[in-house]
Amino acid sequence: MLEVDRLTKRFGGLVAVDNVTFSIGEGELVGIIGPNGAGKTTLFNLVTGFLQPDAGRVRFLGRDITGWAPHRVARLGLVRTFQLVRPFQNLSVLDNVKAAALVKVPSLAEAEDLAWELLEDTGLSRYAHLEARSLPVGLRKRMEIARALAVRPRMLMLDEALAGLNPTELAETLGLLERLHSRGLTLILIEHIMAVIMRLCRRVIVLHQGRKIADGPPEQVGHDPNVIEAYLGEEFVA
Ligand SMILES: Nc1ncnc2c1ncn2[C@@H]1O[C@H](COP(=O)(O)OP(=O)(O)OP(=O)(O)O)[C@@H](O)[C@H]1O
Ligand SMILES: [Mg+2]
Structure with missing residues:
Protein backbone atom coordinates (compact mmCIF):
# COMPACT_ATOMS: atom_id res chain seq x y z
CA MET A 1 0.00 0.00 0.00
CA LEU A 78 -3.08 9.05 3.24
CA VAL A 79 -3.63 11.29 6.25
CA ARG A 80 -1.48 12.17 9.25
CA THR A 81 -1.93 13.86 12.62
CA PHE A 82 0.56 16.22 14.25
CA GLN A 83 2.75 15.78 17.32
CA LEU A 84 1.97 19.38 18.28
CA VAL A 85 -1.76 19.79 17.88
CA ARG A 86 -2.86 23.04 16.23
CA PRO A 87 -6.66 23.11 16.11
CA PHE A 88 -8.83 26.17 15.50
CA GLN A 89 -8.65 27.21 19.15
CA ASN A 90 -11.72 29.47 19.16
CA LEU A 91 -13.97 27.01 17.38
CA SER A 92 -15.93 24.33 19.17
CA VAL A 93 -14.86 20.70 18.97
CA LEU A 94 -17.85 20.08 16.69
CA ASP A 95 -16.89 22.91 14.34
CA ASN A 96 -13.27 21.75 14.20
CA VAL A 97 -14.38 18.32 13.00
CA LYS A 98 -17.01 19.88 10.73
CA ALA A 99 -14.35 22.03 9.04
CA ALA A 100 -12.33 18.90 8.31
CA ALA A 101 -15.45 17.10 7.05
CA LEU A 102 -16.08 19.85 4.50
CA VAL A 103 -13.08 18.57 2.59
CA LYS A 104 -15.04 15.41 1.84
CA VAL A 105 -18.73 16.37 1.78
CA PRO A 106 -20.34 19.16 -0.23
CA SER A 107 -22.81 20.72 2.22
CA LEU A 108 -22.74 22.11 5.75
CA ALA A 109 -25.61 19.86 6.78
CA GLU A 110 -23.79 16.74 5.62
CA ALA A 111 -20.57 17.93 7.26
CA GLU A 112 -22.46 18.37 10.52
CA ASP A 113 -23.92 14.84 10.28
CA LEU A 114 -20.50 13.38 9.55
CA ALA A 115 -18.93 15.39 12.37
CA TRP A 116 -21.48 14.08 14.89
CA GLU A 117 -20.91 10.55 13.69
CA LEU A 118 -17.14 10.96 14.15
CA LEU A 119 -17.55 12.56 17.58
CA GLU A 120 -19.69 9.59 18.67
CA ASP A 121 -17.15 7.20 17.25
CA THR A 122 -14.20 8.84 18.99
CA GLY A 123 -16.02 9.35 22.30
CA LEU A 124 -16.04 13.13 22.05
CA SER A 125 -19.72 13.96 21.65
CA ARG A 126 -20.03 15.17 25.22
CA TYR A 127 -17.38 17.82 24.47
CA ALA A 128 -18.92 18.88 21.13
CA HIS A 129 -19.77 22.42 22.19
CA LEU A 130 -16.61 23.20 24.15
CA GLU A 131 -13.99 25.45 22.59
CA ALA A 132 -11.06 23.40 21.32
CA ARG A 133 -8.69 25.46 23.50
CA SER A 134 -10.39 24.25 26.67
CA LEU A 135 -9.85 20.55 25.93
CA PRO A 136 -7.05 18.82 27.81
CA VAL A 137 -4.20 17.80 25.51
CA GLY A 138 -5.17 14.12 25.44
CA LEU A 139 -8.65 14.89 24.18
CA ARG A 140 -7.31 17.48 21.75
CA LYS A 141 -5.24 14.68 20.26
CA ARG A 142 -8.35 12.53 19.98
CA MET A 143 -10.09 15.45 18.24
CA GLU A 144 -7.20 15.44 15.76
CA ILE A 145 -7.93 11.77 15.07
CA ALA A 146 -11.60 12.65 14.50
CA ARG A 147 -10.53 15.43 12.11
CA ALA A 148 -8.24 13.05 10.26
CA LEU A 149 -11.02 10.46 9.98
CA ALA A 150 -13.32 13.06 8.43
CA VAL A 151 -11.24 12.80 5.27
CA ARG A 152 -12.07 9.06 5.16
CA PRO A 153 -8.43 7.91 4.97
N1 LIG B 1 12.69 22.06 10.05
C1 LIG B 1 13.86 21.63 10.58
N2 LIG B 1 14.99 22.34 10.42
C2 LIG B 1 16.16 21.91 10.94
N3 LIG B 1 16.30 20.76 11.64
C3 LIG B 1 15.19 20.01 11.84
C4 LIG B 1 13.91 20.41 11.32
N4 LIG B 1 13.00 19.47 11.66
C5 LIG B 1 13.68 18.54 12.36
N5 LIG B 1 14.99 18.85 12.46
C6 LIG B 1 16.02 18.05 13.12
O1 LIG B 1 16.00 16.77 12.52
C7 LIG B 1 16.20 15.75 13.50
C8 LIG B 1 15.00 14.81 13.49
O2 LIG B 1 13.89 15.49 14.03
P1 LIG B 1 12.46 14.82 14.17
O3 LIG B 1 11.54 15.86 14.67
O4 LIG B 1 12.11 14.16 12.90
O5 LIG B 1 12.74 13.72 15.27
P2 LIG B 1 11.71 12.78 16.06
O6 LIG B 1 12.23 11.40 15.93
O7 LIG B 1 10.33 13.06 15.65
O8 LIG B 1 11.97 13.27 17.57
P3 LIG B 1 10.92 13.39 18.83
O9 LIG B 1 10.82 12.00 19.40
O10 LIG B 1 11.62 14.31 19.75
O11 LIG B 1 9.63 13.92 18.32
C9 LIG B 1 16.42 16.47 14.83
O12 LIG B 1 17.80 16.60 15.03
C10 LIG B 1 15.77 17.82 14.59
O13 LIG B 1 16.38 18.81 15.38
MG1 LIG C 1 8.66 13.77 16.58
Whole structure:
Protein backbone atom coordinates (compact mmCIF):
# COMPACT_ATOMS: atom_id res chain seq x y z
CA MET A 1 0.00 0.00 0.00
CA LEU A 2 2.83 2.38 0.95
CA GLU A 3 6.34 2.08 -0.41
CA VAL A 4 9.09 4.30 0.93
CA ASP A 5 12.24 3.96 -1.14
CA ARG A 6 15.62 5.32 -0.01
CA LEU A 7 14.05 8.47 1.42
CA THR A 8 16.55 11.11 2.55
CA LYS A 9 16.20 14.58 4.09
CA ARG A 10 19.02 16.91 5.12
CA PHE A 11 18.82 20.02 7.27
CA GLY A 12 22.16 21.74 6.65
CA GLY A 13 24.79 19.22 7.71
CA LEU A 14 22.30 17.04 9.57
CA VAL A 15 20.83 14.02 7.79
CA ALA A 16 17.47 13.83 9.57
CA VAL A 17 16.21 10.92 7.44
CA ASP A 18 18.94 8.81 5.90
CA ASN A 19 18.20 6.42 3.04
CA VAL A 20 15.11 4.90 4.68
CA THR A 21 13.29 2.09 2.87
CA PHE A 22 10.23 0.13 3.98
CA SER A 23 6.78 -0.80 2.78
CA ILE A 24 3.46 -1.15 4.55
CA GLY A 25 0.75 -3.54 3.45
CA GLU A 26 -2.99 -2.94 3.57
CA GLY A 27 -4.41 -3.65 7.03
CA GLU A 28 -1.11 -3.46 8.88
CA LEU A 29 -0.71 -1.66 12.20
CA VAL A 30 2.93 -0.62 12.42
CA GLY A 31 4.75 1.22 15.20
CA ILE A 32 7.63 3.59 14.56
CA ILE A 33 9.96 4.12 17.50
CA GLY A 34 13.31 5.73 18.10
CA PRO A 35 15.00 8.12 20.52
CA ASN A 36 14.22 11.87 20.43
CA GLY A 37 15.53 13.42 17.24
CA ALA A 38 15.70 10.05 15.43
CA GLY A 39 13.80 11.46 12.43
CA LYS A 40 10.35 9.98 13.04
CA THR A 41 8.34 13.18 12.54
CA THR A 42 10.51 14.20 9.59
CA LEU A 43 9.76 10.83 7.98
CA PHE A 44 6.00 11.46 8.40
CA ASN A 45 6.45 14.96 6.92
CA LEU A 46 8.23 13.53 3.90
CA VAL A 47 5.68 10.79 3.30
CA THR A 48 2.66 13.11 3.58
CA GLY A 49 4.05 16.01 1.55
CA PHE A 50 4.77 18.51 4.34
CA LEU A 51 8.46 18.35 3.46
CA GLN A 52 10.19 17.60 0.18
CA PRO A 53 12.82 14.84 0.24
CA ASP A 54 16.36 15.43 -1.02
CA ALA A 55 16.36 11.93 -2.44
CA GLY A 56 14.12 8.89 -2.61
CA ARG A 57 10.55 8.13 -3.64
CA VAL A 58 7.19 7.57 -1.98
CA ARG A 59 4.49 5.44 -3.58
CA PHE A 60 0.97 5.07 -2.22
CA LEU A 61 -1.70 2.81 -3.75
CA GLY A 62 0.56 2.28 -6.73
CA ARG A 63 1.07 5.97 -7.47
CA ASP A 64 4.27 7.94 -7.13
CA ILE A 65 3.28 10.72 -4.69
CA THR A 66 6.79 12.10 -4.12
CA GLY A 67 6.57 15.88 -3.94
CA TRP A 68 2.76 16.00 -3.91
CA ALA A 69 1.15 18.70 -1.76
CA PRO A 70 -0.33 17.45 1.54
CA HIS A 71 -3.96 18.04 0.49
CA ARG A 72 -3.48 15.91 -2.64
CA VAL A 73 -1.86 13.14 -0.60
CA ALA A 74 -4.77 13.32 1.85
CA ARG A 75 -7.34 13.18 -0.94
CA LEU A 76 -5.73 9.97 -2.15
CA GLY A 77 -6.33 8.53 1.34
CA LEU A 78 -3.08 9.05 3.24
CA VAL A 79 -3.63 11.29 6.25
CA ARG A 80 -1.48 12.17 9.25
CA THR A 81 -1.93 13.86 12.62
CA PHE A 82 0.56 16.22 14.25
CA GLN A 83 2.75 15.78 17.32
CA LEU A 84 1.97 19.38 18.28
CA VAL A 85 -1.76 19.79 17.88
CA ARG A 86 -2.86 23.04 16.23
CA PRO A 87 -6.66 23.11 16.11
CA PHE A 88 -8.83 26.17 15.50
CA GLN A 89 -8.65 27.21 19.15
CA ASN A 90 -11.72 29.47 19.16
CA LEU A 91 -13.97 27.01 17.38
CA SER A 92 -15.93 24.33 19.17
CA VAL A 93 -14.86 20.70 18.97
CA LEU A 94 -17.85 20.08 16.69
CA ASP A 95 -16.89 22.91 14.34
CA ASN A 96 -13.27 21.75 14.20
CA VAL A 97 -14.38 18.32 13.00
CA LYS A 98 -17.01 19.88 10.73
CA ALA A 99 -14.35 22.03 9.04
CA ALA A 100 -12.33 18.90 8.31
CA ALA A 101 -15.45 17.10 7.05
CA LEU A 102 -16.08 19.85 4.50
CA VAL A 103 -13.08 18.57 2.59
CA LYS A 104 -15.04 15.41 1.84
CA VAL A 105 -18.73 16.37 1.78
CA PRO A 106 -20.34 19.16 -0.23
CA SER A 107 -22.81 20.72 2.22
CA LEU A 108 -22.74 22.11 5.75
CA ALA A 109 -25.61 19.86 6.78
CA GLU A 110 -23.79 16.74 5.62
CA ALA A 111 -20.57 17.93 7.26
CA GLU A 112 -22.46 18.37 10.52
CA ASP A 113 -23.92 14.84 10.28
CA LEU A 114 -20.50 13.38 9.55
CA ALA A 115 -18.93 15.39 12.37
CA TRP A 116 -21.48 14.08 14.89
CA GLU A 117 -20.91 10.55 13.69
CA LEU A 118 -17.14 10.96 14.15
CA LEU A 119 -17.55 12.56 17.58
CA GLU A 120 -19.69 9.59 18.67
CA ASP A 121 -17.15 7.20 17.25
CA THR A 122 -14.20 8.84 18.99
CA GLY A 123 -16.02 9.35 22.30
CA LEU A 124 -16.04 13.13 22.05
CA SER A 125 -19.72 13.96 21.65
CA ARG A 126 -20.03 15.17 25.22
CA TYR A 127 -17.38 17.82 24.47
CA ALA A 128 -18.92 18.88 21.13
CA HIS A 129 -19.77 22.42 22.19
CA LEU A 130 -16.61 23.20 24.15
CA GLU A 131 -13.99 25.45 22.59
CA ALA A 132 -11.06 23.40 21.32
CA ARG A 133 -8.69 25.46 23.50
CA SER A 134 -10.39 24.25 26.67
CA LEU A 135 -9.85 20.55 25.93
CA PRO A 136 -7.05 18.82 27.81
CA VAL A 137 -4.20 17.80 25.51
CA GLY A 138 -5.17 14.12 25.44
CA LEU A 139 -8.65 14.89 24.18
CA ARG A 140 -7.31 17.48 21.75
CA LYS A 141 -5.24 14.68 20.26
CA ARG A 142 -8.35 12.53 19.98
CA MET A 143 -10.09 15.45 18.24
CA GLU A 144 -7.20 15.44 15.76
CA ILE A 145 -7.93 11.77 15.07
CA ALA A 146 -11.60 12.65 14.50
CA ARG A 147 -10.53 15.43 12.11
CA ALA A 148 -8.24 13.05 10.26
CA LEU A 149 -11.02 10.46 9.98
CA ALA A 150 -13.32 13.06 8.43
CA VAL A 151 -11.24 12.80 5.27
CA ARG A 152 -12.07 9.06 5.16
CA PRO A 153 -8.43 7.91 4.97
CA ARG A 154 -7.23 4.51 3.84
CA MET A 155 -4.06 4.92 5.89
CA LEU A 156 -3.67 7.03 9.00
CA MET A 157 -0.28 8.13 10.36
CA LEU A 158 -0.41 9.19 14.01
CA ASP A 159 2.44 11.22 15.50
CA GLU A 160 2.45 10.58 19.24
CA ALA A 161 -1.34 10.56 19.49
CA LEU A 162 -1.07 8.78 22.83
CA ALA A 163 1.44 11.04 24.55
CA GLY A 164 0.20 13.01 27.55
CA LEU A 165 -2.97 11.00 28.05
CA ASN A 166 -4.14 9.99 31.51
CA PRO A 167 -4.82 6.25 32.04
CA THR A 168 -8.55 6.54 31.23
CA GLU A 169 -7.94 8.56 28.06
CA LEU A 170 -5.16 6.18 27.07
CA ALA A 171 -7.42 3.14 27.43
CA GLU A 172 -10.16 4.87 25.43
CA THR A 173 -7.82 5.92 22.63
CA LEU A 174 -6.23 2.45 22.47
CA GLY A 175 -9.71 0.96 22.14
CA LEU A 176 -10.48 3.46 19.38
CA LEU A 177 -7.33 2.55 17.44
CA GLU A 178 -8.09 -1.16 17.76
CA ARG A 179 -11.63 -0.53 16.52
CA LEU A 180 -10.43 1.51 13.54
CA HIS A 181 -7.89 -1.17 12.68
CA SER A 182 -10.45 -3.96 12.91
CA ARG A 183 -12.60 -2.00 10.44
CA GLY A 184 -9.78 -2.14 7.92
CA LEU A 185 -7.93 1.14 8.44
CA THR A 186 -4.17 0.80 7.99
CA LEU A 187 -2.32 2.54 10.82
CA ILE A 188 1.23 3.74 11.40
CA LEU A 189 1.95 5.18 14.79
CA ILE A 190 4.94 6.99 16.19
CA GLU A 191 4.97 6.04 19.82
CA HIS A 192 7.25 6.28 22.85
CA ILE A 193 5.28 4.03 25.19
CA MET A 194 6.59 0.50 24.63
CA ALA A 195 3.61 -1.11 26.36
CA VAL A 196 1.39 0.47 23.71
CA ILE A 197 3.57 -0.87 20.89
CA MET A 198 3.61 -4.32 22.45
CA ARG A 199 -0.17 -4.36 22.78
CA LEU A 200 -1.12 -2.90 19.40
CA CYS A 201 1.57 -3.65 16.85
CA ARG A 202 2.69 -6.85 15.15
CA ARG A 203 5.54 -4.91 13.57
CA VAL A 204 7.86 -2.15 14.69
CA ILE A 205 10.28 -0.03 12.69
CA VAL A 206 13.13 1.53 14.67
CA LEU A 207 14.84 4.74 13.58
CA HIS A 208 18.11 6.00 15.02
CA GLN A 209 19.97 9.08 13.77
CA GLY A 210 17.83 9.09 10.65
CA ARG A 211 18.49 5.47 9.74
CA LYS A 212 16.25 2.44 9.96
CA ILE A 213 18.06 0.08 12.32
CA ALA A 214 15.40 -2.59 12.86
CA ASP A 215 12.08 -3.75 11.41
CA GLY A 216 10.16 -6.73 12.76
CA PRO A 217 7.91 -8.09 15.48
CA PRO A 218 8.22 -6.15 18.77
CA GLU A 219 9.57 -9.13 20.74
CA GLN A 220 12.37 -9.54 18.22
CA VAL A 221 13.15 -5.83 17.88
CA GLY A 222 13.26 -5.43 21.68
CA HIS A 223 16.12 -7.93 21.87
CA ASP A 224 18.08 -6.50 18.94
CA PRO A 225 21.51 -5.34 20.20
CA ASN A 226 21.48 -2.31 17.84
CA VAL A 227 18.14 -1.20 19.25
CA ILE A 228 19.25 -1.66 22.84
CA GLU A 229 22.38 0.37 22.14
CA ALA A 230 20.43 3.15 20.42
CA TYR A 231 18.31 3.48 23.52
CA LEU A 232 21.19 3.40 26.01
CA GLY A 233 20.57 6.00 28.64
CA GLU A 234 16.89 6.14 27.80
CA GLU A 235 14.02 4.18 29.16
CA PHE A 236 13.39 1.20 26.92
CA VAL A 237 11.56 -1.88 28.10
CA ALA A 238 10.61 -4.50 25.55
N1 LIG B 1 12.69 22.06 10.05
C1 LIG B 1 13.86 21.63 10.58
N2 LIG B 1 14.99 22.34 10.42
C2 LIG B 1 16.16 21.91 10.94
N3 LIG B 1 16.30 20.76 11.64
C3 LIG B 1 15.19 20.01 11.84
C4 LIG B 1 13.91 20.41 11.32
N4 LIG B 1 13.00 19.47 11.66
C5 LIG B 1 13.68 18.54 12.36
N5 LIG B 1 14.99 18.85 12.46
C6 LIG B 1 16.02 18.05 13.12
O1 LIG B 1 16.00 16.77 12.52
C7 LIG B 1 16.20 15.75 13.50
C8 LIG B 1 15.00 14.81 13.49
O2 LIG B 1 13.89 15.49 14.03
P1 LIG B 1 12.46 14.82 14.17
O3 LIG B 1 11.54 15.86 14.67
O4 LIG B 1 12.11 14.16 12.90
O5 LIG B 1 12.74 13.72 15.27
P2 LIG B 1 11.71 12.78 16.06
O6 LIG B 1 12.23 11.40 15.93
O7 LIG B 1 10.33 13.06 15.65
O8 LIG B 1 11.97 13.27 17.57
P3 LIG B 1 10.92 13.39 18.83
O9 LIG B 1 10.82 12.00 19.40
O10 LIG B 1 11.62 14.31 19.75
O11 LIG B 1 9.63 13.92 18.32
C9 LIG B 1 16.42 16.47 14.83
O12 LIG B 1 17.80 16.60 15.03
C10 LIG B 1 15.77 17.82 14.59
O13 LIG B 1 16.38 18.81 15.38
MG1 LIG C 1 8.66 13.77 16.58
